[in-house]
Amino acid sequence: MIIKTQKSIAASEITDPLIFKQRRQIIKSLLAITGAGIAPAWASENKPMWNKLPQGDFSAHDLTPTPLELIKNYTNYYEFAFNKEDSTDLAQHLTIDPWSVEISGEVEKPTRFHLEDMVRQQTLEERIYRFRCVEGWSMVVPWVGFSLASLLKSVKPLSRARFVKFTSVHEPEVMPNQRSNAMLTWPYTEALRIDEAMHPLTILAVGLYGDVLAKQNGAPLRLVVPWKYGFKSIKAIVKIELLEKPPLTTWNQAAPHDYGFYANVNPNVPHPRWSQNSERQLNSRFFTPRRQTELFNGYGEQVASLYRDMDLEHFF
Amino acid sequence: MMRIDKLWLTTLLAGLIPLVWLLFDIAFDQLGANPIQALHIRLGDWTLRFLCLTLVITPVQTITKWRGMTTYRQMLGIYTFFYASLHLLSYLLVDHAFQWRMIGIDIIESSYIWLGIVAYIIVFLLAISTPKQIKKYLGKNWKKLHRFIYLAVGAGILHYFWQLKGNLVEPLFYLIIIVLLLGFRVLVWLTNRQLSKMMIPKSRK
Ligand code: HEM
Numbered sequence: 001m002i003i004k005t006q007k008s009i010a011a012s013e014i015t016d017p018l019i020f021k022q023r024r025q026i027i028k029s030l031l032a033i034t035g036a037g038i039a040p041a042w043a044s045e046n047k048p049m050w051n052k053l054p055q056g057d058f059s060a061h062d063l064t065p066t067p068l069e070l071i072k073n074y075t076n077y078y079e080f081a082f083n084k085e086d087s088t089d090l091a092q093h094l095t096i097d098p099w100s101v102e103i104s105g106e107v108e109k110p111t112r113f114h115l116e117d118m119v120r121q122q123t124l125e126e127r128i129y130r131f132r133c134v135e136g137w138s139m140v141v142p143w144v145g146f147s148l149a150s151l152l153k154s155v156k157p158l159s160r161a162r163f164v165k166f167t168s169v170h171e172p173e174v175m176p177n178q179r180s181n182a183m184l185t186w187p188y189t190e191a192l193r194i195d196e197a198m199h200p201l202t203i204l205a206v207g208l209y210g211d212v213l214a215k216q217n218g219a220p221l222r223l224v225v226p227w228k229y230g231f232k233s234i235k236a237i238v239k240i241e242l243l244e245k246p247p248l249t250t251w252n253q254a255a256p257h258d259y260g261f262y263a264n265v266n267p268n269v270p271h272p273r274w275s276q277n278s279e280r281q282l283n284s285r286f287f288t289p290r291r292q293t294e295l296f297n298g299y300g301e302q303v304a305s306l307y308r309d310m311d312l313e314h315f316f
Numbered sequence: 317m318m319r320i321d322k323l324w325l326t327t328l329l330a331g332l333i334p335l336v337w338l339l340f341d342i343a344f345d346q347l348g349a350n351p352i353q354a355l356h357i358r359l360g361d362w363t364l365r366f367l368c369l370t371l372v373i374t375p376v377q378t379i380t381k382w383r384g385m386t387t388y389r390q391m392l393g394i395y396t397f398f399y400a401s402l403h404l405l406s407y408l409l410v411d412h413a414f415q416w417r418m419i420g421i422d423i424i425e426s427s428y429i430w431l432g433i434v435a436y437i438i439v440f441l442l443a444i445s446t447p448k449q450i451k452k453y454l455g456k457n458w459k460k461l462h463r464f465i466y467l468a469v470g471a472g473i474l475h476y477f478w479q480l481k482g483n484l485v486e487p488l489f490y491l492i493i494i495v496l497l498l499g500f501r502v503l504v505w506l507t508n509r510q511l512s513k514m515m516i517p518k519s520r521k
Contacts, residue, residue, distance in 0.1 A: 074349035085348075137350060273478055275425030278418050280411065282350060289413040 049211045050144055053126040058201055058302075060128045066139035068209045070282045075216050076133075077235065078184060079168070079175040091216040093174040094236065099220045105165075105241035108156035115220055119206055121154065122146035126210070127203055129226035131233075132265045132297045138279040143224055144207030149198040152242070157194070161242035164197040165249075166190045166223055169236040188250045190234040191261070192225065194242070195306055201226055201299060204237070227299040229263045260316040264307070265297035269316045327388055331395040334362045335402075352411050359403035360432075364476065366396040367439070367469050368493055375500045390446060393465075397443035400436050428478035431471045438468035469494050 055061050073088060080090035099115040124146055132138040152164070170187035172178040178186040196202065205224045206213060213219035218235030225232050231251050241247075251259035258272055267277045278290035296303050307315070338358055341347050347354040373389040376382075412419045423429050442462055445451065451458050473494060476487040 070349045137353070270425040273426065273428055275422045277421045277425060280350065280352060284352070286352060286355075286410045287413050289415045290411065290418060292418070 050124060050126075050207060051210070053124055053144060053210070056125045056127065058127055059125070060130070060140075063128050063130070063140045065128060065142045065209070066282050071139060071141060071208065072214045072217065074137075074139075074282060076135075076230075077216055079171075079178050079186065079188065081176065082183070088216040090174075090176065091214075094169070094171060094215050094219075095174075096215065096220040096236070099238075101221065101238060101240065103151075103155050103240045103242075105243050106158040106161035107152075107242050108158060109154075111155050115206075118151065119146070122150055124206070125203075127205075127224070129201075129224060130297050130299075131224075131226065131230055132279055132293065133230040134259070134263075134271060134276070136274065136276070136279055137282060138291065138293075139282045141224075142209055143203065143205040144210065145203035145205035145224060147200060148202045148204050148223070149200065151204065152197065152240075157242050160244050162194050163243045163246050164192050164194060165239075165241045165243055165247040166192075166234045166237050167239035167241075168234055169238045184250050184254050188234060189247065190223065190232055191243075191247045191249050192232075193306075196225065196303075199303060199306065201302055227264060227296040227303050229259075229265055231259065232263050262307075262312075262315050264295075264312065264316075265293060266295055266312055266316065267293040268295070269313055324387065324391075327391060331366075331391065331398075334358070334399070352406075356403065356406045356411060359399055359406055360476070363396060363399040363403050364469075364472050364490055366392055366399055367465075367472055368490060368497075370396055371465065371469060371494070371497050375497060375504075378500075378504055393439075394443060394446065397439050400439050404436060426479075428475050431475035431478060435468045435471040435475060438464045438471070442468075466494075466498060 074084055075088065076084060077087035077091050080087040100112055101115060101118060102110075102112045104110040124144055126142055126144055128140060128142045130138060131141045148164075166189065168188040170178060172186075175186075177183065192202070203224050205218070205222050206220060208214065208217055213222065218233075221237045222235045223233045223237065246261065249261060251263075252261050265276075270276050276293055279293050281288075281291050294300070338355065342351070342355065345351075370389055370392040373385050373392065377385045408414060408419060412422070423433075442465060445454060445458060445461060454461065473487055473490050476490065480487070
C-alpha cells in the first residue's frame with residue numbers, strides 16, 4: 001500500500017528543523033540529568049532513549065510539534081480524576097514496570113508479552129501526528145511507536161477476527177475513580193474495526209519527543225489513531241483481543257448519542273451539545289483564530305477509503 | 317453615613333479583584349496549558365458568581381432588616397453585566413479573533429451557547445434599565461423586568477451544565493445555592509400572603 005505524506009502545511013506552522021532539533025537536544029539533555037529514575041527496564045540508562053529514530057512516510061515531519069510541557073500538562077485521564085491538573089498529578093502513582101500485555105481471542109498464537117520483549121521485536125519510528133480531542137482542542141505530537149498491524153500479524157489473526165478490543169489497566173488501588181466506580185464502566189475499553197487496526201497510520205506508542213511516555217500521557221503503552229477523536233487512543237493497555245463481534249466500548253456505552261463507535265474526526269457532525277467545526281490549537285497566542293477542523297483530522301487521503309460506502313452522519 | 321461610603325468604595329474595588337487577578341495571571345503566564353480557554357472560563361465563572369451574589373442581597377436585607385442594600389444589589393448587578401460582557405468578548409475576540417463565519421457555525425451548533433446568550437440578553441436589559449430616568453419611565457414594569465434575573469441565573473447554570481462531559485459537581489453547587497435563594501423568596505412571599513389574609517377579616521370587624 002502506498003501512502004502519501006501529509007499535504008501542504010501553512011508556512012506559519014513550519015518550524016525550522018534546526019530549531020526543532022536544538023530544542024530536542026535541550027530536552028534530551030535535561031532528561032538525561034533527571035532521567036535515570038523514569039526509564040523502564042528495557043531502556044539502557046545514561047543514554048538518550050531513542051536517538052535518531054526513522055520518521056517513515058507517515059509522519060508529518062513538517063508540522064511543528066506542540067511543546068512537551070503542554071502535552072504533559074493537558075490531558076484527560078478519568079481513572080484518576082475528571083480534571084486535567086489532578087489526573088496528571090495522581091497518574092504518577094501508577095506502577096508501569098514490570099508491564100505485560102496479553103493478546104488473545106481470534107488469533108493462532110495467543111501470547112502474553114513482557115513489554116520489553118514486545119518492543120524489541122518491533123521497529124520503532126517517530127510519528128508526528130495531529131491529535132484532536134472531542135473537547136475542541138488539538139495539538140501536534142511527536143510520538144515514538146510501532147505499527148499495530150505488525151504486532152497483530154506476529155500473533156497470526158484468524159480470518160474470523162473482525163474487531164480489535166483494547167483494555168486499559170485496572171488498578172483501583174491507585175485510580176480513585178475506579179475505586180469509587182465513578183461515571184464510567186471500568187476498566188476503560190476501546191475498539192477498532194480490524195481494517196482500522198491494520199491501517200499503517202495506527203500505532204502503539206511507547207514514547208514522546210524521543211523519550212518514554214509520561215504516565216499521564218498513557219505510559220507505558222497506548223494506542224494512537226490520529227484520524228479519530230482522542231478518547232479512542234486508549235492509554236496504559238494491558239489486553240488486546242481480536243473478536244468476531246463488535247465489543248462495547250466505554251464512552252459509546254456510557255453515552256451512545258454523544259460518542260459513536262467510530263468517532264472519526266468530522267467537522268460536519270457536531271456533538272449533540274457543541275460544535276466540532278473548529279479547534280483551539282494549544283500553544284497559540286491570544287487573538288489567534290481557531291483552526292478549521294478537517295475531516296478525518298486531515299488524514300482523509302489515507303483513510304477515507306475505509307469508510308467509502310458509509311453514511312458518516314449515521315456512523316459518527 | 318461615612319461608614320456606608322467606605323463600604324461602598326470597598327465593594328466597588330472588591331468587584332475589580334477578579335479582573336486584576338486575571339490580568340496578573342495573564343502577565344505572569346499562570347493560566348496553564350490552554351490559556352485562551354482558561355481566560356474564558358474564569359470570566360464565565362465570575363459572571364455566575366456575581367449573578368448569585370446579586371441574588372443574595374434581597375434575602376440578606378429581609379433577614380437583617382437593613383434598608384441600605386439596594387445600591388449594593390445594583391452594583392453587583394452591574395458587575396455581573398461587566399464580567400458577562402468580558403466573557404462574551406473573550407469568546408468573540410480572544411478565542412475566535414472575530415472570524416464571523418466560524419463564530420456563526422459554532423453558535424448554531426452549540427446549544428449550550430444559546431443558553432448563555434439568553435442569560436446575557438437578560439443581564440444586558442437589566443443593566444441598561446439601571447439609570448433613574450429609565451427606572452421611572454418603566455414604573456411597575458421595572459420590577460417585573462427584574463424578576464427575569466431568576467431566568468438569567470437558571471439559563472446561566474444550565475449553560476454551565478450543558479457543556480460538561482461528566483463532572484457535574486461545580487454547577488450543582490450553584491444550582492443548590494439558587495434553589496435555596498429562590499426557596500427563601502417563595503417562603504417570604506407565602507408568609508406575606510398568609511399575613512395579609514389574616515389582616516383582612518380583622519380590619520373588617
Ligand atoms: C450571563 C451570561 C453568562 C454566564 C453566567 C456564563 C457563565 C459561564 C460559565 C459558568 C461557564 C463555565 C465555566 C467553567 O467551565 O468553569 C461558561 C462557559 C462558556 N461560555 Fe458562558 N456565560 C454567559 C454567557 C455566555 C455567552 C453570551 C457566550 C457566547 C456567545 C458564552 C460562551 C461560553 C462558552 C463558549 C463557554 C465554554 C468554555 C469552554 O469550556 O471552553 N457564555 N459560561
